Structure formats: C-alpha cells, structure tokens
Amino acid sequence: MNHDYDVISAARNWITDPTQNATPQQIVTEVFGSDVLTLDQLKARLSKPVYRSLQATLERGDTLDPSIADTVALAMKTWAMERGATHYTHWFQPLTGSTAEKHDSFVSPAGDGLAMATFSGGELIQAEPDASSFPSGGLRATFEARGYTAWDPSSPAFLMRHANGATLCIPTVFASWTGEALDNKTPLLRSTEALNKAVTPALHLFGASEGTRVGSSLGAEQEYFLIAEEYFYNRPDLVMTGRTLFGATPPRGQELEDHYFGAIPDRVLSFMTDAETQMYALGIPVKTRHNEVAPGQFEIAPIYENSNVAADHQQLIMQILRNTARKFGLVCLMHEKPFAGVNGSGKHCNWSMATDKGENLLEPGATPDKNLQFLFFCSAVIKAVDEHQDLLRISVASASNDHRLGANEAPPAIISIFLGSELTEILDRLESGQGGRGPEAGFLGLGSSVLPPLPRHAGDRNRTSPFAFTGNKFEFRAAGSSQSISMPITVLNTIVADAVSALTADLQAKLDSGLAIDDAVGEIVKATYSKHKRIVFNGDGYSTEWHEEAEHVRGLLNLRTSLDAIHHLTDAKNADLFSKYGVLTDRELAARQEIMYDIYFKTVNIEGETTEYIARAMILPASVKYLKDLYGAGSSKAVKGVIAEVEAAADELYEAVGALYTQNQALGGEEVHEKAHHMRDHVLPAMSAVRVAADKLEKVVAEKHWPLPTYRQMLFVK
Template sequence: MPRTTARFDTLAAATGWGADSRSGSAPTGPIPMDIEGIFGSNTFGMSEMRARLPKQVYKALCRTIEGGETLDPSIADAVALAMKEWALEKGASHFTHWFQPLTGSTAEKHDSFITPNAGGGAVAEFSGKELIQGEPDASSFPSGGLRATFEARGYTAWDPTSPAFIAETPAGCYLSIPTAFLSWTGDALDTKIPLLRSMTVLAEQATRALKLFGADATGVTATCGPEQEFFLIDQEFFYRRPDLVTTGRSLFGAKPPRGQELEDHYFGSIPDRVLAFMIEVERELYRLGVPVKTRHNEVAPGQFEMAPIYENANLAADHQQLMMITLRKVARNFGMACLLHEKPFAGVNGSGKHLNWSLGTESANLLEPGDTPHANMQFLFFCTAVLRAVDRHQDLLRAAVAHAGNDHRLGANEAPPAIISVFLGDQLADVFNQLESAGEATDSKQGGLLGLGSPVLPRLPQHAGDRNRTSPFAFTGNKFEFRALGSSQSVSFPATVLNTIMAESLDEMNTALEAELARGTEFETALRSLISEEIRRVKRIVFNGDGYNQEWHDEAARRGLLNLPTTLDALELLPQDKNKALFEKYGVLSHRELESRHEVALDQYFKTVNIEGETTADIASTMILPAAVRYLNDLLAAAERAEDIGLKARGLRGTLDKVNGLVDELTDALDALVAQNAELGGEDVHSKAYHVRDNVVPAMLRVRGAADGLEKIVPDDYWPLPTYRDMLFVK
C-alpha cells in the first residue's frame, strides 16, 4: 500500500533552496542596502509631510504629533490630498484604515481611490473625512459584550502620531493609515485607544514630578522596544503538519536524539538561508521606518531573534505588528514558515517577546541612573515609583501576559516564573538598602575594569551589576525589561498596564511630596524621607536571585507575593475592584471596557484550547492511529509467517506487543479526548475555559504520550508527520 516517506520530505527540504531560489534566476551577489536612503521611504513621515504640506498645516500637525495638542480637523483635507498624491506616486490604488482589534492582530478594509465622474470616466479622490473616519463592521470582532451581533456600526479614527505607510505585495500596493477602533457607543474596541490614553496620563504625572525637581519639561513619553523571538522551519514540513497550520504549535512530537543540549546554536553563525531571510526582513522594515537593530540565533535549534531600538510606545506597538507581519510574509519568499507561537516544539526553549520599557523627555531618559545613582535623586524617585507600581499591581502585570500559548513557557526553565518580582542588580539594590536603613545613600558600587591576561586584549569596563534572565521584570541599565510577554502577543496591553500603574504611582508620590512641601519641609529632606518610606513598603518585590529555583517560590509565598501559574489563575484577578478603580480613575479603561477585555481573554483561551483539542483528536484519528495499525498489521503478518516456518522471532513478538499496547493506549486516550471535546463544559465562557484547562488539556497530553511513544517505534516510512529531528535542524 502507498506510504508517505518522511525522509524524502527531509531531502526535498534540505536541497530545495539555494541562493538563487527567491528570484528564480542565477545569483547576482548581495544586494546593496543603503539604510539611510531607504529608511522610512514607504512612510508618510515628517520629512514627507514637510515637503508636501502647506507650512501652517504642517506646523499644526506637528503640534499634535510632537506636542500632544488636539487635532485640528480643518487641516484634514490638505493632509488627505498630500497623502493621496504621495500614495499614487508609490503605485497605490487603494487605501485602508489599519487598526488593531481585540484579536491581538491587525485588521483592514480596502477602498479604492477611484471615484466615477460625470463624463463616464474616473478620478482619484481622497477627502479629509475619509482620512479622519472610517466605518468598518464592528459586530464580528471580539468585543466582550460591548457590541451585540446585530449591532454592526463601528468607527475607525485616524491616529496622526503613527505615520501612514505603503503596504506592498507582489501584485500591487496600498496606503495603510494607522487608526483607532471604537464602537458606535464610543467604547474602545482595540488596543491602541487604551495605550494612547495611558501614555497621556503617564506624561501628565511624570511632567508634574519633574516640575517638583525644578525641571522645565514640556512633555514625557513612554518608550518601548520589544524583542521578537521566533522559529523558522521549511515550508515542506509546515504544510505536512496540520497541527502547525491550525494551531501554530506541534501537538505531537517525540523528543529527538539532539535538541539544545550542546548549547551550540545560541549566538552561533547564522545559516545562509536564515541570514538572507533576515536581511530581506530588515530591508522591508527599514522602508517602513522600523528601527530594527539586532539579529542572532536564539537558544533552541531553529530559533532566532530580531529586535528594534526602543521608541515612542504607540509607534513601537504599531511597528511590532508590522514586524510580525513582515516575518511571516518574507519567510514564504525563502521557502520557510515563521512560527511565532510561544512553544511550537515541546522539550526545547519557547519564544518570548521581552518588552524594554522606559520614559523620558526629548533630552533625558528618566530611568538613566548615571555614574552615581546614589546621588541622582530624580532617578531614585522614578525608580521607586516603578517598584511601588509593580508591587501593588503584580496581578495586572501577570494578567497582561496571560494567554494559552504563554502557559507553555511561564515558570519553565526558559522563561520568567509566574511570580512577578523586580531585579535591580547589585549596585541599585545596595543604594536602596542604604536608603531604607539610613534614610540616605552615600555611595554607589563601582564596576572597575576587567583584565583579560593578554596585552593584546583591551581592559573592559565591568558593570556594577550583573543581569538576570530569570527575572520577569529586570532593570537593565536605563530601562526595565518586562520579560514575561509571549512571542505572539500584542505589546499594547502590557504597555498600557505599565503606563497606567506608573502614572498612579507617580500621582500618589507627587501628592505626598507636595503635601510635605506645603508643610514647609525642605525638598531634599521630604524627598529622601518619601523614598525611604516607600522602599520599606515595597522591598518584598525586589529579588536578585534565581527565579527558577523552588526555594524562591517558597520565599515568595512567605513574602506574600502572588503565584499565578496559569492563564485562568491570572485572568480571575483582572476585573477585581481595585483594577476597575485604577483604570477608571485615570480614564484608560471604563468598567465596561475592562470587563470586556476579561471576557475576550477567557473566550480566546477557550477557543484556542478547544481548537487544539479538536486538532489533536483529528490528527490522532486520521493519521497516527492508521499508520500504527498499518505497521501492526504488517508485524502480525510477519509473526504468522515466522510461526509457519517455526521461527521463535522473540524480537518481532516483543515489538508486536509494544506496538499493540501503545495502539490500545492511544485508542483509550483518544476516546477520552473526543468525549471531553464534545462536553464543552457549560454554556458560559467562564465554565468552558475551566473545562478545557482542567479536562481537555490533560486528555490531549495522554493522547500525545501514546502517539509519541509510537513515533519512536513505527518506521519512518509509515510515520505520517515530519519529526522534530527534521524540522529543527534542516535549514
């Protein structure tokens, strides 16, 4: 009978790409990249606006983009005309309002520039009204109860702070206009509106704080720089794995003889095919104005990372979406698939998205400690505000990264644990200890120089503190790195949470400081007293040790820190009263909007696991079990022939017993999974979410255990799925 031969797939994947594969022609050598010349060339950015807009219109738009002033609607027609002419010159025939609904990805509806005229021809038109407002259907996006299915009206609103860009495809291009997305009733249905609101309130409170320090700050901006980890596999394997196609992760796969044990992939030489892919990704991102900076091999075989310089948080969130889109799109040009799931392969490291977060003015980073942090009271004030915010809102930070994919990472020896803590490093920890015990800090630990024992090597400056990859929230020099994000998720909600909790912390510390000053206390005295008092209250959140160690889990419990190992544990705390009050007070999310996000998160969790459960049952029933039965049938036939000629064939019979036992085990586990998939767990999404976590996930693991056992016994030419051995190492 015909069989799929896995090793043939491997050979096809290994030999199917060369330097000329992408163009289909003979290689012509590297394509030069003029970074300065192409950077932002596909964006309607400040330089393009300066050249095309009337001077007064440009100045008015600058006041909105750079100064945060209210948008003047009267300039919309002039901006729309210039934007349309630029887009037509680029070859665009359509425009779209590009928005980010609560799916975690992006959405768009295309409209043509073409409008029929009275003479039977057509002209290209684009008005200020079309620029400012669009009207997509709001009924089919996740809304968490904010919109009923029959209530379809929704609006998109132009975000002038994020430049319009040209999206290119092999067939043509179109103008994409970043927009907010809201309902007819005015509720935020996206991730952009809360992020922009949070940036506004953080800027207000940070500016208020700077005035207390005598600084003449006109504005403060939250900044983000999200690192992006991902896997690359050959398309040959991707499309032969229904689990990868449907769920983004492998639901089956025995541990290969070699994984990441040799530690030879991390920071190793980037394979030629992957490097060609990365260069093309960079070229596309540069043209879109995305300041991508680093690229390297990650820990697991087949895993890589690219990361930008950090920038305005709203722009960074938009650029992060563009990065994920570009990674997936360009991978296809090189015969590969880019996997952004947090754990596409069991047994090797998963992928995260470390969010580097800070805040600053045009001229200064407010989390820059300088050479003498003990004397930098402004830095210590803002850093203390961060500690205070994280300690008070551990639940929100954990909930901000809670989704089904991330449950496979958090708490494992590859990602920060589900306990939120802050790493400060030796230098800052010492400074804060001095402030706590003595009320003032008199010195800072210095790093010195490292001698390397050879006169030809330079003496390197040694930092005063180490780094800690096990910390979920680590200070890394002039910013905090929120390391618990999953690789597939939008950075907008985590950034929104960080901005909001920091705004609250600054607000309350500003109020306390202002009250002391009103009593006549000297500023320096009031400031040191406030910081010392706050450090004593929140010192439990600081942990510089190994976050993976079980001793830390025990210690965290003694400190009263939350330990929320699964998505549902974390999501339960999202809509509690303190969080509703926080977001309501600062105008970031109304009670309805916060509750809707809780409902959407539960729904997405249930649907994700439900799809995985159904896919597991489908693959096991239609691919793995038939392959095992075919092999079992052939073993039985061989055993009968051996018996006919009097052979004992102990090895054959032993293999037969093993395969038969695993087939029985798989059948029993599969029956149980099918029953759990059909059960669904109740009528409301809360009950369904708990059902899939407590019943479907364990049932899936039992099916996988039997299937992976069969993979180690069933011959290659029977096995229907590409193996980990193939997918992780063929590039």
C-alpha cells in the same frame, strides 16, 4: 518514501530574492523610511499654517483641527500614488491581537466613462468598518454592526507593498458606535496621556521647564522559529494551532548549547536581510539579529522609540517575518511554545520613560546614589509593580503563553523585579540610613596583555526575572511572542502613572512643609523601598525555594495559569485604577475579560479537536499498518517483542483518544468562563495523555509508516 514531504527537498528548496538587496549606503540614504509619510515630507507638502496646526497635535497633544483634514488628505494621496499606491486602508488593531484592514481604491468614477483619484479629509479622519464580526466582549450585539476607525496622527502613515503595487496604511483607533474602545491602540494612547499627566508635575518639582511632555519608550525583542514549509503543511497541528501537539523528544535538542549566537545559516540570513530591508523602508529601527537558544529559533530586536509607534511596528514586524519566510520556502512560527522540550519564544518589552527632549527618566548616570530624580522614578516603578502584580500577569495571559512561562529562559508566573547588585545596594543603604554606594565596579581583567580592560557593569543580568532593570530601562520578559504588546505597555504606563502621582503628592506635601528637596526625596525613596522591597528578587526565579519564599513568606501572587490571572482583571482595585486615569471604563474592562476567556476557550478547543483528529485519522492507522507488517514478519523474539510494544502503546492511545473525545464533547457549561475552565482542567490533561501514548509510538513505529514530520527533521533542516 511514502510521504509527500522529503528531507532532501526540504533542505534544497529555497531561493534568494535579489530584488530586496540594498547596499549599506542605500539603506541609510535611500531605503530607511522611504515608505513612511514623515513629518518632513508632510511639511514640504503643506502650507505653514496647516503644518503648524498638525504639529501642535503631534508635539503638544492639542486637539486635531478637522478643518485641515482635506489638505492633509490631499498630501497623503499624492505622496502615496507617486509611490505606486492604488488603495488606502484604515489600519487598526482589533481585540483579536492582530491587525485588520479594509482597502478602498483612490479611483472613483467621474461620469462619461471617466475616473479620477479622490481621497477626502472625511475619509482620512473616519471610516466605518463592520464591527459585528470582531470580538467585543458584549459591548456590541451581533446585529449591531456599526463601528468607527479614527485616524491616529501620532503614528505615521506608511505603504505596504505587494507584488503588484502598494497600499497606503493609515494607523487608526477602532471604537463602537457608542464610543467604547474595541481595539488595543485606544487604551494605549489613553495610558500614554495618563503617564504624561502624572509625570510632568513631578518633573516640575525637579526643575523641568513648563511645557515638557513625557511618554513611554519601548524596544520589543521578537523571538520566532523557522521550519521548512514542506514540514509545516504536513503537520495539521502546526497549520491549525501554531504548535506541535505531538512529537517525541529527539536525541538532540538544545542541550549542547551550540545554536545560541551561532553562525546564522545562509538560507536564514538571506531571509533576515530581505525582511530587514522591508522593515527599514517602513522606518522600523531593527538593530539586532541572532540565533536563539533552541535549534531553529531566532530573534530580531529594534531600538527604542515612542511606545505607540513601537506597538504598531511590532505588528508589522510579525507580518513581514511571516510573509517573507514563504519566499524562502520557510514558515515563521510565532507561537510561544511550538516545540515541547526546548525554549519557547517571548517578546521582551524594554520599557522606559522619556521627555520630549529625549531625557530618559530611568537613566541612573555615573552617580545613581546622588541622582534624586532617577531614584524617585525608580521607586515609583517598584511601588507600581508590587501593587499591581496581578495586572502585569494578566497582561501576558494566554493559553499559548501558559506553555512557556516558568522554564527554558522564560520567567515564572510570579512577578518580581531584578534590580542588580549595585542598585539594590544603593536602596538598601538608603533604607538603613547609610546612604552612598559600595565600591566602584571597576574593570574586568581578561588575563592577557593584548586584550583591553573592560569596564565591569554594575550588576549581572538575570534571565529568570520577569521584570529586570537592565541599566537604564526595565525589561518585561513575560510577554508572549505572538501577542500584541499594547496591553502590557498600557498596564505599565497606567500603574506607573498611579505610583508617580501618589509619590508626587507626598513630595509636594513635604516641600510645602519646608523640607529641602534632597531630604524629601530621600525620605520618600526610603519609605517606598521599605514598603515594597518584597517584590525585589535577584536570585534564581526557577528554584523551588523561591516559589515557596515568594508565595508563603513574601506574600507575592503566584497566578500559575492564565485563568487564575484573568479572574482578577475586573477586581475593584483594577477597575478603579483604569477608571481613575480614563484608560478603560468598567464596561471596556469587563469586555476584555470576556474576550480573554473566549480566546482561551477557543484556542484549547481547537487544539483538543485537532489532537483527536490527528490521533484517530493519522497515528492510529499508521500504527495498525505497521502492526500488519509485523504480523507477517515471522515469530522471532524480536518481532514478538516489537509487536507487544506497539500493541500496548496503540491500545493506550486508543483509550486516551476516547477519553479526549468525551471531554471535547462536554464543553463544561454555557458561560464562556465555564468553558475555559473545562478546557484547562479536563481537555488539556486529556490531550496530554493522548500525546504521551502517541510519542511512545513515534519511537517504535517504522519511520516509513510515521505520518508526521518529526522534531529531528523540523528543528534541524535549514
């Protein structure tokens, strides 16, 4: 073959790494959490007064006492160095959507040619990375470089290991010199506090004890693709953009439905085991792994934990998957739609609210129709989602997610809630004044005496719903696979806090008027559901009938593209909401809108220029070379027919590339939102025209001349 890549070597080029193998007993007793500085480990290293002070911050939200910082820092340094760490870093999440770190050594010169290991409380609490090169959306000028990272004690420090040692990572927030949030973690922490302040007064009305704290809990599923690295590095589009900008549909995709939950290939299973062992050491509670629907697609899912820690863990999961894949001759693709025509990848955020005692506030129990507390909080979620459809859509907006939403098991851009048949019936009966519930779900008979009867769930699942109740939580399915989950959860926390606050005030007023709590909650749930039930939809979210009904009958928003959505971020109602709960100031909100426009523009701009390059420098020359072979192959009817077909497609490609070049040069204006709209309205259609012509050529140009690994190779060689 003339290509640098080879199908056979791609299939054979992998190894296992036995250094990461651990027995089940070792994982439970030795590995899990071994690279995390837990509270128990700190307790053993700190004096009782210092530990109690730190515990008050972590468990009750008290302000951190700076006087304990030196003692905590010494304990951290000792723990980390005992485990091989030579450096430490403030690990933070700038508005790029990824993580950032600047490593400093524990080793400091002590004079006379000597050195000592130092790490002070000041270095623990605060660092000063250069803020000028991170996105700020206008909050900081380029010449204004000062920014601060500040220790987040609610997320434990951990070790990130590499081949020659380890680094102590200290989760931090990132703020400007003026105190404005330049990261994703700060608003998430603020929204968690807003949720706590909104929900605890409601719980007190339901009889909860004083001092109860509430937070959101999260388990975020992660979908991803794996391809052989031989193919990845021979695809400039994958290297530069994370997705294939070209690729004819192969004879076989996912239509046989044989990949989903199928046997995991040994190479992939070895990779998964290695990655999971690293995650266990970091205390990440990964639980599930399986083949996803598309060939070459997989999923990993953790169980629930505090949302702030879960968001940190999600960033680590993506990093570990990417790094570990390379050890097995694979590349992990996190893009929402790396391959056209098959399932894209999402990040399903399973969200709920829980007290510090472990009570799940969205647990319906055995008799949900009588569970007043559950019905109250469930109604608040319904109200929140209906009133803030735009914010939920904005929270998952990106150029890459636009390719995914609306098909192949991804939810549509229209936000709706799936409640399931039982919960919908309970709320319908409450609204009509009947109360109670319908027949019990009972058991599912399987038709054979040797098989056990299975309890039937109260409702089916809906894979086309963007926001689905799944038994004791809501699953927000619209988040993209590559994005940080901090923004979606920040939005969820804030809008639910607002809804709970409004319903709590209503409940308090009814109780003050002498109404019994049962009657008061019943009236609130009935009124709330009646007003907001337009957002509830249990049917097929893909159907054209639903889109027509949602938009024109129910009046729901249909923000089809990210730019349709981002426009609404700074609407007065949204600015007022975030300001009211202290989650984002007007300037911080406007900055995030500017950054979203900028990232959209740059993403599509890179794709447009990469498309032009590949078409000009790789596909057109390959087609011309094939034509040269054909011109010397005689004058048979077959040869003439193939020549005509290749010439027509090559001419079409040449014309399309010229049109794309014109749009790539234009940019659309001076302002970033103008550039973003130019990318959507002109560059993306021009790219599509180039792809159509190129994909025609892929189907007729001889394989030995084709310059790119094909879908057939990339999706099925494992």
